[in-house]
Amino acid sequence: MQQLFHENYEHNRKGYIQDLHNSKIHTAITLHPNKRPAYQYRLHNYILSRKISELRYRTIQLHRESALMSKLSNSEVNKEDQQLGVMPSFNHFQPRERDEVIEWEFLTGKFLYTMVESQPPRQSLSSALRAALDDTVMQVMEMINENSRTRGRLIDFKEIQYGYRRVNPLHGVEYILDLLLLYKRHKGRKVTVPVRRHAYLQQSFSKPFFKEAEELDVSLLENTNTDTQSFAFLSNSLKIFSSSFQGTRNIGGRSDKKIHILVPLTGRFDIFSRFMDNFEKTCLIPRENVKLAIILFSSESGQDSSKHMQLMKEYSMKYPKADMTLIPMAGKFSRGLGLEMASAQFDNGTLLLFCDVDLVFTPDFLQRCRDNTIQGEQVYYPIIFSQYDPKIIY
Template identity: 90%
Template sequence: MMIKYMHDHYLDKYEWFMRADDDVYIKGEKLEEFLRSLNSSKPLYLGQTGLGNIEELGKLGLEPGENFCMGGPGMIFSREVLRRMVPHIGECLQEMYTTHEDVEVGRCVRRFGGTQCVWSYEMQQLFHENYEHNRKGYIQDLHNSKIHTAITLHPNKRPAYQYRLHNYILSRKISELRYRTIQLHRESALMSKLSNSEVNKEDQQLGVMPSFNHLQPHERDEVIEWEFLTGKFLFSVMENQPPRQSLSSVLRAALDDTVMQVMEMINENSRSRGRLIDFKEIQYGYRRVDPLHGVEYILDLLLLYKRHKGRKVTVPVRRHAYLQQLFSKPFFKEAEELDIRSLLENTHTDAQSFSFVSNTLKILSSSFQGTKDIGGRSDKKIHILVPLTGRFDIFSRFMDNFEKTCLIPRQNQIHHKRLHQKNVLFRLGCSIIFVEFLRFDVIQIFTGEGTTKVLYASSGDGTL
């Protein structure tokens, strides 16, 4: 009756009509793009083709070659299908062979609409039904190329699952937009070179083309070691790290996203070529992080080659992928502000605090108002990450430079930035607040309007 209502009230106002369950996620923009490529004046009945599960085969009243569109991922009707079918919907309601709505709708469309659900391999990708083993009422594995290519995703039985999926889709869109900005910076830098004009500073930094030759060390200490990895373990020669460890959740998610992007590039023209390549597993690989440019991977991938045109073939293949994931423009957000005076009081009362921390806070608290007005106010936030474990000399040099640049009056100006393999050092003008030592190797400096925070840590044994 819902289909009849759409026919009676909206047939002349819309070209396409969709029936879907309430636990399906629909990408509206992608659905519009897909439907605009089709002719709604033709009788088209779209969705994921179904024949019934194993227990129901032969019991749904389907003749050989007949099918239906599964109701979960959604059924889409062109205007012409509704125009042909709905006048006879009463007959369909009186001649039902099963209790499955989607089966009976497909039977009615086939009988009076003159068509049936499209036999197409692509429909299985566009209208995604979760077939995970022991599925729990939601799509558990989101780091999957199928999630990205699908138009509808089913099922997500609870609102929290829908929000989780929506959050992931939005994060993917953000990544795509940031990648697009990198491409534009590259194009701008290239056009500047071709026109013999000065390259914009931001284009020069973000428009660097991918290459494994960016890093050219002159000394042994400047060489960045590669880490060896498998599908489960990471083997490293880095200091203060076990030689073998399980892949962390962060690294595993990064690898999943990287592999997913690789598979999307490989399958970009899969429809015209009549083949699809699926990812199976990572046999082994190498990884390293260049602080100036990005993350580099060398991966040995086990893939499945599937040909769905002509003679169907499924063959396992192995391919090497040489990848570089460049850093884009950083964005930071300050979660909360700290009160410098209350922090100073807490530092004095804590017997475990270090003397240079207390002395620095005294200097800052007395000069806080003066340094805030020098050079005008700034809303910019700058984060500084400096490894500390076993690097006391580096930290001392950092503090000396920071004192000369930030703490001496009349020098509250931004000077320059220097990045090195072992440490990241920003010389900048700001007011600074020190907090107590925490047990992790990160320094974060947040500069905002009138307040700057530093969060720094020891190696866990009280040494820097």
């Protein structure tokens, strides 16, 4: 019951859980107390990261099963399965020259011994590496104790005696760990015995979720890694890519799909004037590939509508090649109705941006709209900051 209903009443902690990389946290169904929003956000973020890791691990398993079934059925293996469905092994990469050998780093529970140039041969374990080791060991122990109740035994982790690690940039992080464990048998004659076991582990990389829009300068990145202790372990691994990236070019590139900006509007001429001023700086002068459609609802007096039309006419005369249009609407202002009527004038494959007149945006925002929308699959909902005045910020 204590493991299912976890309670944390440490002195002066007020519900703050220092070590989240703990199997007790994963097996618990309630955590108490946990009342501060900052602590809740931290815990929620960690739980989501664990869920992402589990889904990635399951994805790797499915790729391996798919690759195996393709071989058994004597059919062609999917290209993605060829990369992600490879079974774990330390011999995937076969170096052709001495400089291509990925060197192992020796580690203990406190120190890391490395042969990387411009780095001290012995250094303390960084917080990132320590967290990675803790998370790796925790996953190993969860796999070992998965059926501990039926087997009548439980194995606890004590410490890492020593180990080796290296990063294979094509497949993942590889470990050889000498673990000191505590074997506990709780069925029959109870026995508690310390044991040592070697663990050969590989954390396989899953598929990439984003790619660099520009060509990667491997030599520059390698120099940066040698100067930065936190990323020094990548220096030797990047040598594999040095020959591959020479003379290559990014075939993906940045999307330049035309964005159709729809702005429903009534009154608020001063705000509209500010919007057009920002639109001029962001889109008209740089010649962004956009189309502006103002859905103008006529006000009761009609005075504001004439100002809007005159302002649009001035910008059209100033930028004759700009794609701008004004769609007049009658009746009471309705944002949803205006957007629906304007959207009906475009094809299904058109990239639409539903925008309010008080929004101030940048060219980078437009590019994010292109990059984060997938036709028929994904809609981009940006987070709008509305608690400050752009005049003060910019």
